[in-house]
Amino acid sequence: MKKFFRTAAPFIVPLGLLITAFFCLSRLEALSPGLKWLVGRLPYILFTAAAILSWRFNRSRAFFIVLVLAAGELFISAAPVLLHGNKSAIPLITTAAAMLVPINLLVFSLLKERGVFTVWGLMNAAFIVLQTGLVYYLLKSGSKVLTTINQWNMIPWDIKIPGQLPQLSVLIYIAVLAAMLIRFIATRSYPDAAAPGVLSAVFLAVSLNRDSLAIPVFFSAAGVIMIVSVIQDSYSMAFLDELTGLPSRRSLKYELMKLSGKYTIAMLDIDFFKKFNDTYGHDVGDQVLKMVAGCIKDVSGSGKPFRYGGEEFTVVFPNRTLKEAIPFLEELRETVSKKGFVQRSADRPKNNPKNGRGKSGTGKQLFVTISIGAAEKNDRNRLLDEVIIAADKALYRAKKKGRNCVSR
Numbered sequence: 001m002k003k004f005f006r007t008a009a010p011f012i013v014p015l016g017l018l019i020t021a022f023f024c025l026s027r028l029e030a031l032s033p034g035l036k037w038l039v040g041r042l043p044y045i046l047f048t049a050a051a052i053l054s055w056r057f058n059r060s061r062a063f064f065i066v067l068v069l070a071a072g073e074l075f076i077s078a079a080p081v082l083l084h085g086n087k088s089a090i091p092l093i094t095t096a097a098a099m100l101v102p103i104n105l106l107v108f109s110l111l112k113e114r115g116v117f118t119v120w121g122l123m124n125a126a127f128i129v130l131q132t133g134l135v136y137y138l139l140k141s142g143s144k145v146l147t148t149i150n151q152w153n154m155i156p157w158d159i160k161i162p163g164q165l166p167q168l169s170v171l172i173y174i175a176v177l178a179a180m181l182i183r184f185i186a187t188r189s190y191p192d193a194a195a196p197g198v199l200s201a202v203f204l205a206v207s208l209n210r211d212s213l214a215i216p217v218f219f220s221a222a223g224v225i226m227i228v229s230v231i232q233d234s235y236s237m238a239f240l241d242e243l244t245g246l247p248s249r250r251s252l253k254y255e256l257m258k259l260s261g262k263y264t265i266a267m268l269d270i271d272f273f274k275k276f277n278d279t280y281g282h283d284v285g286d287q288v289l290k291m292v293a294g295c296i297k298d299v300s301g302s303g304k305p306f307r308y309g310g311e312e313f314t315v316v317f318p319n320r321t322l323k324e325a326i327p328f329l330e331e332l333r334e335t336v337s338k339k340g341f342v343q344r345s346a347d348r349p350k351n352n353p354k355n356g357r358g359k360s361g362t363g364k365q366l367f368v369t370i371s372i373g374a375a376e377k378n379d380r381n382r383l384l385d386e387v388i389i390a391a392d393k394a395l396y397r398a399k400k401k402g403r404n405c406v407s408r
Contacts, residue, residue, distance in 0.1 A: 010190055010232075014197025014225045018204065021221040028213050040216045043073050046223030053230045055116050062191060062230050063116050064108045064124050065198065066223070071132050072101040072202065073219040076209075079136065089139050092146040096135045098169035098206045099149070102176040102199055104128065109180065109195045165207060173203050188245075190236060194229035198222045241307040243286060244293030252306040252314055256384055259377075264317040264325040265387050266303075266374040267395040268296065268332075271403040273311035276368065287341065288368055295336045301328035322376035322408055329372050329406045337404060340367040369404035371395060 028039060047070040054063035079093045114120040138145055150166045177196055184192040205218035239251040247255075270276075270292055277285040289311065296305040296313055301324070303315040315332075317325040342365050373395025381387045398407035 007188070010184075010188075010193030011197070013228050013232075014194055014200075017221045017224055017228075018197060018200055018218075021201070021217050022204070025208070025211060025214060025217050028217065036213065039213055039220075040077075043216050043219040043223055044070065046220055046227065047073075050223055050226040050230065053227060057230060057234045058113065058115070059191075059230055059233065060113050060116050060121060060124075061108055061111055062226060062233075064111075064121075064128070065105060065195075066226050067125065067128055068101060068104040068108060069198070069202070069219060069222050069226070071128050072097050073215060075132055075135070076206075076215055079139065091150060092139060093135075094206050094209055095146055095150045095166050095169060096138075098165050098203070099172055100131055100135070101202050102169075102172050104131070105195065105199055105202070106176045106179055109183070109192065169206075173199065190232040191229050194225050197225045201225065241293075244289055244307050246293050246297060246305050246307045246313070249306065249308055252308065252316070255304060255306070255316055259316070259318060259384065262319060262321055262377060263387075264320050264322050264374055264376040265391045266315040266317070266325065266329055266372055267308070267388075267391045268313040268315065268370050268372050269395055269399070270311040271369045271371055271399075273368075280366070284366075288366075291339060291341055292336055292368065292370065295332060295339055298335075299328060299332050301325060303328060322374055325374060325376075326406060326408065329374060333370055333372055333404065333406055337367065337369045340365045342366075371398040371403045372406040373398050374406065374408050 028036070031039070047066050050066045051063055051070075054060070054066060076093055076097050080090055108124070111124075135146075137143075149168055152166060152168055177199055180192065180195045180199060184196070201218045201222035205215050205222075208214035208218075239248055240246070241248045270288065273285070273288070276288065293305075293307065293313070296315065299305055299315055301317060301320060303317050303325070306314045306316070308314045315329070317328070373391050373393065375381060375387050375390035375394055377384075377387050381390045394407045398405050401407065
């Protein structure tokens with residue numbers, strides 16, 4: 001259950017914003033004309049803020065996703081005016097947005113960070129502008145391309161689609177959503193968790209376009225999702241360890257500042273890690289760090305894990321005495337000692353031969369252990385620094401005892 005909530009946590013904000021936007025939509029009709037005008041301009045304010053944040057924190061993927069959203073919203077709003085109020089073009093405009101915006105969202109969410117005001121960035125911006133210009137040309141010239149797509153029935157069943165969207169756009173939405181969810185499972189990053197929320201906001205906007213405020217409301221929700229995503233991603237880089245995913249030493253510093261009353265601090269160290277690195281290489285050493293961090297992440301007893309540096313970790317137990325924390329540390333030590341992993345043999349072929357011949361390449365199962373030193377705030381160790389020093393000394397004693405043990 002703990003792992004489920006940890007996986008679902010990045011989706012809470014996007015889902016909450018979409019639900020809020022949906023319930024607010026029906027209540028906005030009672031607003032005065034002035035406030036409705038402000039709601040109509042709100043997406044551009046949010047897109048501007050999101051673009052500035054993305055540029056400032058060097059998040060080029062987020063910047064161009066915001067640019068796609070801004071171009072999509074502006075095109076839906078402005079195209080009917082540019083086409084001299086041609087109402088027959090409105091379904092075609094919606095069709096184009098419902099197909100192109102999701103595809104662009106997927107493309108830019110998959111790109112690497114390569115800067116905004118660079119040759120690569122200018123090419124991306126030109127790509128977005130060219131698409132907008134092409135769709136406008138098709139509408140202005142009276143081309144039947146969008147009309148054909150709008151009437152193209154790809155599914156044999158008679159399915160009523162909200163907003164009279166073409167079946168192709170719905171299939172694109174489903175395919176893009178699936179791709180985004182698969183990417184999130186692979187990366188578990190905040191930007192990749194925000195992408196399905198942004199996509200869903202666009203789909204809701206074009207599906208409910210009969211409501212005059214649906215477009216600005218849901219595009220505004222997409223803008224807020226992007227702002228939150230950039231902030232969360234920047235926080236993650238500043239306060240989370242990139243290799244293990246655990247809170248970093250900087251996070252530990254702020255956590256320690258909040259401690260009061262009784263608490264226990266444990267220092268953990270991987271036994272013989274330098275020798276392990278020298279024997280099997282740094283790549284395997286990184287795998288070991290990730291494996292141990294995965295065990296520490298699930299520590300019981302309300303312990304808060306951190307990567308202290310190198311092969312050393314810290315677990316803080318707020319409001320727990322040393323006697324109360326020791327059983328959880330012993331459980332953690334035992335979990336790590338039994339959590340082996342298989343190292344592939346160096347001579348294992350990358351691709352198994354079709355004829356089944358060749359070396360078996362069976363991997364070697366490796367195990368590591370940890371030593372733990374723990375101390376609590378008491379009459380002898382009143383100050384935080386004294387508790388940390390006592391925990392360090394306890395860790396040293398655990399190593400002198402033969403390692404793979406908990407010392408207090």
